[in-house]
Amino acid sequence: MSSTTAPPRAEPPPPAAPRGPGRRPRAGRPDRSVLGLMLPALVPVVLFSVAPLVYGVYLAFTDARSGRNVDVAFVGPRNFADLLSDGDFWASFQIGLVWAVSVTVLQLAAGMGLALLLNQDLRLRWLARTLAMVPWAMPPVIVGLMWRLVYHPDAGILNATLRDIGLVSGDIDWLNDFSVALPAIIVVGVWTGMPQTTIVLLAGLQGVPRELREAAEVDGAGAWRRFRSVTLPQLRPVITTITSLNFVWNMNEFALVWVLTQGGPGGRTRLPMLYAYEEAFRYGFFGYAAAMGVAIVAVVLTVLAVYLRRQLKEMR
Amino acid sequence: MRRRILPLTAAALTGALALSACGTGADDGPVTLRFLSLAWQTESVEANERLVAEWNEANPDIRVEYVQGSWDNVNDQLMTGFEAGDPPDVIHNDSPALAGFAARGYLADLTGMIPEELKEDIRPEAWETATFGDQIVGVPFLQESQVFIANRELLEEADVRIPTPEDPWTWDEFAEASEELTDDDTYAVAWPLGNPVNRVLNLSLSYGGTFFEVDGEGRATARMGEPERAVLERIHDQIHTDRTADPGTVGMSGSDPLPAFFAEEYAMVQVGVYARQQVEEQAPEDFDWVTIPTPVGDTAEQGAASQTLSVAADSAHPEEAAEFISFFLNAENQVDLALGDWLLPTSQQAAAAPELNTEEDDWNVATASAQNLVVAPYLRVQGFDEWKNRVAQPALEEYFSGEIDIDELSERLETEGNDVLSRYH
Structure with missing residues (x-):
């Protein structure tokens, strides 16, 4: 294992956070001046993250709904009980899992390919590296609008291209077809998320000592073998980190899919977050929507915990 | 890193805002009303803006600010506006949305605020599309057949x-x-x-x-x-x-x-x-x-449903808003709005206007179809x-x-x- 890379912990740390070599031993109790210094940073965190979160969790146990002069009552775990028997929610959850897992896996595969390529000594490498970052620079709403044009059944460039090379004859309505809508948005998800995966993997690749690969080459290992036995194990912590982060992001994706399909057709692309949004802001059931939010957080944390534990164990 | 907004957080924030927001408090200067309009066809946007300008010229004490909205997301936008206690004063929408908003008490009852003349001019079937319980929560003005x-x-x-x-x-x-x-x-x-x-x-x-x-x-x-x-x-x-x-x-x-x-x-x-x-x-x-x-x-x-203009229950100036609506939807103006959107006016005087009964572009067929419109049960x-x-x-x-x-x-x-x-x- 590389000595400069800390193993990821249960809460996803920023990728490859360097640890100072000479950490001072911690006192049992933080002293006053440290608290004073932390306060300015803590206030916004408490105000804008912790407080809304706590309020959201509280809402999940109430029957809060929209309206003027509505009495909100505490209903205990009733929202969660309703959630368990809500077929639509589970359908949406399943869609969310399919989406998050496929986007994360494909992002990793595509990002790895691109990172390996950009790690080579290519001419104009600086340009290629810059271009690879373009999707990252675009706000999700713009990406959504752009891809809606690409997928447009009559005027879209995708159908036009497919027609030109003779693959299809009619128009495919990518975003409104029950069977292709989900794959179509997954492609967009991969496209948008690739840059940060690529850049993190590229950073990781540059940390792999050249000597190791050279040594393997001298020992007669081919390109594939070098990748599998030298590069990949070295990259493992980076892969674990970026995959976990990507999974969380993708599970919580909202803006992109909202712009592309609004969850249609017939709910086939309704990710859990879109469902919660509808529940809260279209139909006005705030309490129930908050319960969905809490349930999603719980499931994401569980999945992550299991995944990270396994990864950490294998790395030891 | 990409920025994410958890709907959960958003829901929580909206709730928090609803608690802290309160009325703007009356001051003595000229009143300002925000008018959320959903007009989108070019001619219709022009008609809307022109009518607002006419009103502002004639009523310097009640200034109307034109706010452009969109049918695509108006109900989400209104829901957050209502919950935060800061909705537009005059709201353009359609009757299917009014039912839900009215039931939650977001819309002002206009019953006593509409001049007799306008009340009689608009067809009773159209009034029904904006009356819930015994409250009139919107003035219907355009219908689609x-x-x-x-x-x-x-x-x-x-x-x-x-x-x-x-x-x-x-x-x-x-x-x-x-x-x-x-x-x-x-x-x-x-x-x-x-x-x-x-x-x-x-x-x-x-x-x-x-x-x-x-x-x-x-x-x-x-x-x-x-x-x-x-x-x-x-x-x-x-x-x-x-x-x-x-x-x-x-x-x-x-x-x-x-x-x-x-x-x-x-x-x-x-x-x-x-x-x-x-x-x-x-x-x-x-x-x-x-x-x-x-x-x-x-x-x-x-x-049929109708497009409507409503006043938010949280508006600080409901009477002025109703006055503006009564001007905006008088028979003469409804003719312009109907022509702008190629829809049918609810005003009977407007429906009799020669522009809406010519054979050109089949306006006569369109206007005749208004006779068969009854309130949609849903x-x-x-x-x-x-x-x-x-x-x-x-x-x-x-x-x-x-x-x-x-x-x-x-x-x-x-x-x-x-x-x-x-x-x-």
Whole structure:
């Protein structure tokens, strides 16, 4: 294992956070001046993250709904009980899992390919590296609008291209077809998320000592073998980190899919977050929507915990 | 890193804002009203802006600020605005949305604030679309009726009688004419059924199909009997049995089929009256089109909703807002608004205006269809929006694309539908 890379912990740390070599031993109790210094940073965190979160969790146990002069009552775990028997929610959850897992896996595969390529000594490498970052620079709403044009059944460039090379004859309505809508948005998800995966993997690749690969080459290992036995194990912590982060992001994706399909057709692309949004802001059931939010957080944390534990164990 | 907004956090924030926001407090200076308008056709936006400018010139004490909104997201926007206690003062919307907002107490009761003259000028059937309980929560001003636009040449070639408002087709005659009009490279009808719910429900009234029963306490249940099935089955038959309607248009919405209609792939296309504008603008020079009324069943009735102007209950100046609405929607101005959107005015004086009764662009046919508009029964249903999006929309899509039959459709509209509706009891 590389000595400069800390193993990821249960809460996803920023990728490859360097640890100072000479950490001072911690006192049992933080002293006053440290608290004073932390306060300015803590206030916004408490105000804008912790407080809304706590309020959201509280809402999940109430029957809060929209309206003027509505009495909100505490209903205990009733929202969660309703959630368990809500077929639509589970359908949406399943869609969310399919989406998050496929986007994360494909992002990793595509990002790895691109990172390996950009790690080579290519001419104009600086340009290629810059271009690879373009999707990252675009706000999700713009990406959504752009891809809606690409997928447009009559005027879209995708159908036009497919027609030109003779693959299809009619128009495919990518975003409104029950069977292709989900794959179509997954492609967009991969496209948008690739840059940060690529850049993190590229950073990781540059940390792999050249000597190791050279040594393997001298020992007669081919390109594939070098990748599998030298590069990949070295990259493992980076892969674990970026995959976990990507999974969380993708599970919580909202803006992109909202712009592309609004969850249609017939709910086939309704990710859990879109469902919660509808529940809260279209139909006005705030309490129930908050319960969905809490349930999603719980499931994401569980999945992550299991995944990270396994990864950490294998790395030891 | 990409920024994410968790709806959870957003929900929490909205709630927090609702607690902390309160009225702006009256001051003595000129009053400012925000007017959220959803006009989008060029002529209509121009008419809206011009009327606002006229008002501001005549009433320096009540300044109206024009805010452009969009039909796509207006209800989400309003919901957050209402919850935060800071909605626009004057709100443009349509009656299906009003029902839900009115039930939650977001809209001001305008009953005592509308001048007698305006009250009498607007048709009573239109007032019904904006009256919930005993409260008038909006002033209805534009209505949409359903029509067909036909290629006159193709109808004449096939020797098919062209129906008029006085002598419309029955559904049977419509089916026969469709057979005549269909040949190897032309379908008789294009039914764009991408967003079918409101339209199909409105048309079903010709056989008395109401789809819901509402009890004395306002609790609704979904119901699928013979009257409800009639129009659904006739449309379905055209697509899947008679093959007189193009199955390819089932996923389209609104005016999507127009280009193929101009290319003579269909003889008729089913649209709202406003689509005449696109036909007029986009049709080839020598294209001869005619607007024909929808077929009659037991009656010629169609369900209708209205576009409305409402005042937010949280507005600090409800009376001034009502005054502005009364000016904005007087008969003279309704003529301009109707012309701008190619829709039908609710004002009877406006409907009599010569501009709205010429044969040019078939305004006479369009305006005549207003006589058959009655309030759509679903407007009284709490939870209709969710029933529509969660249950009816996907179920109807599957029905019209031939994946399920009428019995399964009825079953879903009732069983799944009542699950949804029971949340609102």
